[in-house]
Amino acid sequence: MLKINNLHAKVESKDILKGINLEVNPGEVHAIMGPNGSGKSTLASVLAGRADYEVTEGSVEFMGKELLEMSPEDRAREGIFLAFQYPVEIPGVSTTNFLKTALNEVRKYRGQDPIDAVSFLNLVKEKSKLVEIDPSLLKRSLNEGFSGGEKKRNEVFQMAMLEPKLALLDETDSGLDIDALRIVANGVNKLKNKDNAVIVVTHYQRLLDYIVPDFVHVLYNGKIVKSGTKELALELEEKGYDWIKNPVSA
Amino acid sequence: MSENIKVLEEITSSEYKYGFVTNIESDAAPMGLNEDTIRFISAKKNEPEWLLEWRLKAYRHWLTLEQPTWQNLKIPEINFQNIIYYSAPKKKPQYNSLDEIDPELRDTFNKLGISLTEQKRLSGVAVDAVIDSVSVTTTYKEKLGELGIVFCALSEAVHTHPDLVKKYLGAVVPMTDNFYTCLNSAVFSDGSFVYIPKGVRCPMELSTYFRINAENTGQFERTLIIADEEAYVSYLEGCTAPMRDENQLHAAVVELIALDKSEIKYSTVQNWYPGDKEGKGGIYNFVTKRGICSGVKSKISWTQVETGSAITWKYPSVILKGDDSIGEFYSVAVTNNYQQADTGTKMIHIGKNTKSRIVSKGISAGRSHNSYRGLVEIMKRADNARNFSQCDSLLLGDRCGAHTFPYVEVRNNTGKVEHEATTSKIGEDIIFYCNQRGIATEEAVALIVNGYCKEVLNQLPMEFAVEAQKLLAISLEGSVG
Ligand SMILES: Nc1ncnc2c1ncn2[C@@H]1O[C@H](COP(=O)(O)OP(=O)(O)OP(=O)(O)O)[C@@H](O)[C@H]1O
Ligand SMILES: [Mg+2]
Numbered sequence: 264m265l266k267i268n269n270l271h272a273k274v275e276s277k278d279i280l281k282g283i284n285l286e287v288n289p290g291e292v293h294a295i296m297g298p299n300g301s302g303k304s305t306l307a308s309v310l311a312g313r314a315d316y317e318v319t320e321g322s323v324e325f326m327g328k329e330l331l332e333m334s335p336e337d338r339a340r341e342g343i344f345l346a347f348q349y350p351v352e353i354p355g356v357s358t359t360n361f362l363k364t365a366l367n368e369v370r371k372y373r374g375q376d377p378i379d380a381v382s383f384l385n386l387v388k389e390k391s392k393l394v395e396i397d398p399s400l401l402k403r404s405l406n407e408g409f410s411g412g413e414k415k416r417n418e419v420f421q422m423a424m425l426e427p428k429l430a431l432l433d434e435t436d437s438g439l440d441i442d443a444l445r446i447v448a449n450g451v452n453k454l455k456n457k458d459n460a461v462i463v464v465t466h467y468q469r470l471l472d473y474i475v476p477d478f479v480h481v482l483y484n485g486k487i488v489k490s491g492t493k494e495l496a497l498e499l500e501e502k503g504y505d506w507i508k509n510p511v512s513a
Numbered sequence: 514m515s516e517n518i519k520v521l522e523e524i525t526s527s528e529y530k531y532g533f534v535t536n537i538e539s540d541a542a543p544m545g546l547n548e549d550t551i552r553f554i555s556a557k558k559n560e561p562e563w564l565l566e567w568r569l570k571a572y573r574h575w576l577t578l579e580q581p582t583w584q585n586l587k588i589p590e591i592n593f594q595n596i597i598y599y600s601a602p603k604k605k606p607q608y609n610s611l612d613e614i615d616p617e618l619r620d621t622f623n624k625l626g627i628s629l630t631e632q633k634r635l636s637g638v639a640v641d642a643v644i645d646s647v648s649v650t651t652t653y654k655e656k657l658g659e660l661g662i663v664f665c666a667l668s669e670a671v672h673t674h675p676d677l678v679k680k681y682l683g684a685v686v687p688m689t690d691n692f693y694t695c696l697n698s699a700v701f702s703d704g705s706f707v708y709i710p711k712g713v714r715c716p717m718e719l720s721t722y723f724r725i726n727a728e729n730t731g732q733f734e735r736t737l738i739i740a741d742e743e744a745y746v747s748y749l750e751g752c753t754a755p756m757r758d759e760n761q762l763h764a765a766v767v768e769l770i771a772l773d774k775s776e777i778k779y780s781t782v783q784n785w786y787p788g789d790k791e792g793k794g795g796i797y798n799f800v801t802k803r804g805i806c807s808g809v810k811s812k813i814s815w816t817q818v819e820t821g822s823a824i825t826w827k828y829p830s831v832i833l834k835g836d837d838s839i840g841e842f843y844s845v846a847v848t849n850n851y852q853q854a855d856t857g858t859k860m861i862h863i864g865k866n867t868k869s870r871i872v873s874k875g876i877s878a879g880r881s882h883n884s885y886r887g888l889v890e891i892m893k894r895a896d897n898a899r900n901f902s903q904c905d906s907l908l909l910g911d912r913c914g915a916h917t918f919p920y921v922e923v924r925n926n927t928g929k930v931e932h933e934a935t936t937s938k939i940g941e942d943i944i945f946y947c948n949q950r951g952i953a954t955e956e957a958v959a960l961i962v963n964g965y966c967k968e969v970l971n972q973l974p975m976e977f978a979v980e981a982q983k984l985l986a987i988s989l990e991g992s993v994g
Binding site: 315344345360 | 907935942945946947949950951952953954960961964966967
């Protein structure tokens with residue numbers, strides 16, 4: 264469903280992505296690991312269409328369409344979801360109201376009528392149970408005054424509501440307590456099916472105990488320098504990144 | 514510069530959508546201001562001698578004043594001799610039905626989306642439309658008349674209800690109050706007059722659409738609303754103005770008087786021409802609005818949605834004289850491009866157990882500047898007075914400014930004053946977040962702004978709230994957030 268081909272991107276004349284190749288098929292879970300500043304969030308942002316990043320080379324195909332030619336909102340409507348590493352706060356707009364607008368925009372794009380109030384509320388009920396988010400949070404301004412963990416949980420709640428084809432989870436585990444990690448990861452697993460895919464960006468093996476990846480990639484200095492199966496994550500946990508960083512040739 | 518910022522800028526700098534000029538032949542005073550101009554205006558209106566004297570007194574005092582400079586605004590020098598102080602549509606129409614209205618005029622209303630035909634059908638809204646300072650048409654008069662309610666042009670009330678006008682004109686806003694009220698008192702053209710008799714609840718919203726129409730015509734409306742004991746009235750004022758190059762001065766005065774246990778709700782949607790993207794042209798709006806809760810348990814509520822004008826200078830205020838009286842101020846002020854607004858309120862607590870509430874939402878975009886200026890004053894005699902103020906600022910983009918100047922003077926130690934303030938910024942990151950959820954930039958801005966203003970918009974009568982929402986969307990189309 265996703266084919267990234269030799270992707271280069273820069274921000275403010277600094278090259279950050281230096282030739283990424285990655286293919287993701289329906290039903291798969293990919294984990295991307297790598298040291299701080301290696302370009303993981305940049306990759307997620309470029310896929311989602313953030314304007315600060317300029318693609319200088321390469322192409323990305325999503326569900327048979329040229330992804331890079333679409334506006335960020337159209338990418339979202341096509342089914343790309345990014346759970347942000349640092350979710351923003353939006354004053355004056357409740358999560359519920361925000362999601363109703365988002366859901367209806369997606370439905371409009373697909374030629375569907377706006378969702379009626381009752382169905383929407385039922386959906387909120389169902390999905391909030393799935394990620395065990397406190398319903399009173401949803402009435403407050405989006406993320407305003409939320410704790411770090413609540414923000415992350417809200418990201419996954421939104422993912423549950425919008426049912427994307429491809430979800431990019433950027434360090435969704437950081438900031439979650441041990442119980443929350445398990446709950447949120449289980450939520451993600453329940454949303455998984457043979458037609459959708461997930462890319463998780465994480466620093467820690469413990470998330471991958473819950474969300475078991477089919478593939479693990481190591482991003483270093485703007486390139487995927489190593490790919491493997493879930494055992495690779497264990498090896499990284501044990502040895503750190505140095506053995507990958509140094510002898511690319513070895 | 515990123516794509517998002519560009520989009521935001523485009524939206525923020527979208528041109529005024531209600532810009533057009535209607536050519537109705539004007540019957541205007543010669544340009545400039547002197548005693549003859551004032552006599553001309555007074556004669557045109559066939560005014561009694563006392564009113565002419567009143568005007569002249571104001572004019573002579575005005576000559577001794579200078580334009581105030583304390584506000585946080587950059588005001589280009591205004592040449593007061595370069596203004597036409599009176600103009601009226603040439604054919605003073607007498608309609609039996611709306612079909613008789615000048616087609617060009619009707620067309621103007623249609624463009625505004627407030628055609629009279631439509632207005633008439635709108636349940637419960639009586640419209641007294643003021644075009645170029647002269648009342649052109651009044652509807653629902655009869656029905657209101659049955660209840661003893663007077664709703665007419667001030668110039669008419671001078672003849673039909675001289676005692677009321679004489680008693681209350683200038684009673685809340687003295688002619689000498691400030692530079693602009695003094696000017697208004699000298700040259701006011703027309704405006705609305707409302708009187709609700711004892712114990713009467715006005716069954717419909719009273720609504721006036723003000724328009725500025727002939728080029729170079731300063732606008733000096735004057736509105737006077739009196740609610741007698743236990744009366745209630747909700748009054749709506751809204752305006753749009755045609756696009757033009759030259760700056761136009763607008764200096765209105767509104768006075769409200771609430772007697773024992775009465776209530777006046779005054780709502781405004783203000784959308785004067787703000788000038789073009791470069792800040793050229795646009796209306797200078799210097800308004801003095803003040804109400805007095807003179808009776809016990811009376812209440813005055815100001816609600817305003819201010820999106821227009823190049824410069825807005827406006828502080829709807831309440832003097833809480835009667836014991837247990839209540840004053841409220843709900844405001845949304847939007848500035849975009851090069852607009853400047855300095856607006857807020859004054860709550861003067863004189864009576865015991867008086868309460869006031871201030872909710873101000875400022876939204877700045879583009880290179881605009883938006884200031885809240887408020888005064889809460891609790892006088893010596895005002896035992897147990899209460900005030901709550903909430904002043905929020907929303908910034909769209911990086912180049913606009915928001916400022917708050919809350920002043921508090923408490924002279925009675927049983928008084929309680931609470932003030933809360935927040936500043937939020939809608940930047941590219943928030944817009945991108947919305948985009949990523951499938952919400953395009955324009956919708957994102959509308960969503961955020963409407964959410965942010967909800968508390969104020971909820972105060973407006975239904976049909977007005979809808980119009981206000983549209984206006985917010987138009988004025989901020991695509992400006993971040
Ligand atoms: N807007 C920007 N302006 C300048 N440099 C940027 C910008 N965005 C990212 N960078 C730089 O690009 C590099 C990659 O950043 P990125 O956020 O993608 O790293 P990451 O792999 O997600 O790191 P972490 O694990 O800490 O989240 C960093 O050196 C960062 O400083
Ligand atoms: Mg990151």
